Amino acid sequence: MNETLLIILYIVIALAVVGLLIPLFLKGRRSKEIYSSTRDANDPPVTGAGGSTALQDRPDTAVPAEPAAPPEAADVSDAELLDDLAGLETLPAIETPAAVEGRLVRLRARLARSNTALGKGLLALLSRDTIDENVWDEIEETLLLADVGTGPTLELVDALRARVKILGSRTPGQVQQMLREELIKLVDPTMDRSLNVARHDSRPAVMMVVGVNGVGKTTTVGKLARVLVAEDKDVLLGAADTFRAAAAEQLATWGQRVGVPTVKSDVDGADPASVAFEAVKAGIEQEVDVVMIDTAGRLQNKIGLMDELGKVKRVIEKQASVDEVLLVLDATTGQNGLTQAKVFAEVVNITGIVLTKLDGTAKGGIVVAIQKTLGVPVKLVGLGEGADDLAPFDAEEFVDALLN
Structure with missing residues (x-):
């Protein structure tokens, strides 16, 4: 009887032990399956502390996250340069100078605006019905104030006196043409105003x-x-x-x-x-x-x-x-x-004169004075601060600008 009870007691204890072990076994198996399901076949094995390859069931092991999808490409046209690129030196763009012909047209217009006092003053005086000595004195004064110089002024007045005496009555058109011809003679279009810029003897x-x-x-x-x-x-x-x-x-x-x-x-x-x-x-x-x-x-x-x-x-x-x-x-x-x-x-x-700031003065007669004094032609004129405000001097263009 006692042996029978002892056997029954052993069986109960065995069942209790089995009942306790089964949940632990199932929990371990479930954890293994979860860990395995999160690893990719290509993932490297986890190395244990002893250097052997073993699966580590650790609650603090981070589960690898799926790689984030790449952001959509930004519009680079709106992007700003980085600060470290801001100081990079860039070569300046090479400019294309304006054609010489275009400069002459522009300079003539500027000269006409700045020197009308000389041309208009002479035209007004010569267009009077009667030209007496007082008028000729005013003409001389106008030329001298324009820096034409004493010698060229007397030369021009003498030539005008002779032509006015021959013409007698004068129309405005005749006066302007007469003055234009005499001024062109004074500025002297026969002077060589070309620049000596041709190579010679294999040298510049x-x-x-x-x-x-x-x-x-x-x-x-x-x-x-x-x-x-x-x-x-x-x-x-x-x-x-x-x-x-x-x-x-x-x-x-x-x-x-x-x-x-x-x-x-x-x-x-x-x-x-x-x-x-x-x-x-x-x-x-x-x-x-x-x-x-x-x-x-x-x-x-x-x-x-x-x-x-x-x-x-x-x-x-x-x-x-x-x-x-x-x-x-x-x-x-x-x-x-x-x-x-x-x-x-x-x-x-x-060999030549360059007159700058000619647009800033009504004394265009300095062209005549310099040429008469030195026998050297004015070759270039500057009329403004712009990069292309320099042009070859042309006697007829200059006189036409004075007479507007």
Whole structure:
């Protein structure tokens, strides 16, 4: 009896133990299945602490997430450049200079607006029914105020007196035609106003640009480079103005705008003759058409500076002839420009005049005075601050602009 009870007790205990083990077994199997279902066949096995490959049933093991879908491509046209790209240096776009013909039309219109006092004043005086000595005195005064000069004024008045006496009665059309013809004679269309910019003897033409301080020499060189580029010339610039701060950089900027190289010194106060020499040397080596040398401004009464200008010219001539020496004058200075021109002509052989700021003065007669005094033609005129506001001088265009 006791043995039977003992057996029954063992069976009950065994069933209880089995009942406790079955849930644990099922829980472990379920956890294994869940872990396996989250792993891809290509996933690497998890390495246990001992280095063997084993499945780790750890509650803190992160389940790999599905990769997020890539965002839609943004519209790059609205994107801003990153800060680290903002400082990248970009080459300036090369400009296309305006054609010379277009400049002449534009400059004539500007000249007509700025110099009408001279032309209209003379036409009004000559159109009077009776021209007595008082009228001729007024005509002389008008010409002198326009900086035509004493000699050219008397020459023009004498010619007009003779023609008025012959005509007798005059219509407005006859007066304008008569005045136009006499003014053109005075400006002298027979003078050679062409620039010497043709290669010769297998060397480039060399041009020097001179003048006093503040007349716009460097700007004139830059504008003239544009004129020559528009005429399909291969140009090289020489920054021999080594005294004025940033003059070389200013010239180089003008050159970059039209794709023209500039020879300059990185040393402040360098010898201008040396820079000019190197520029001409580079021009010969590169077989360019024209080498343009920008010189420092100098007062005409400073003997040392004027002598230095002569030195620059002599140094250049050791390897090439100087074919063109352009004197830049500010038209608003009037008769003072004549004094400057005389001194520069004594130091270097001036071959042509560039009149700047002609649109800012009613004294267009300075053209006549300079040509009569020096026997040197006005070759270029500047009428404004624009890059293309420089054009070849034409006697008939100039007179027609004066008479509007």
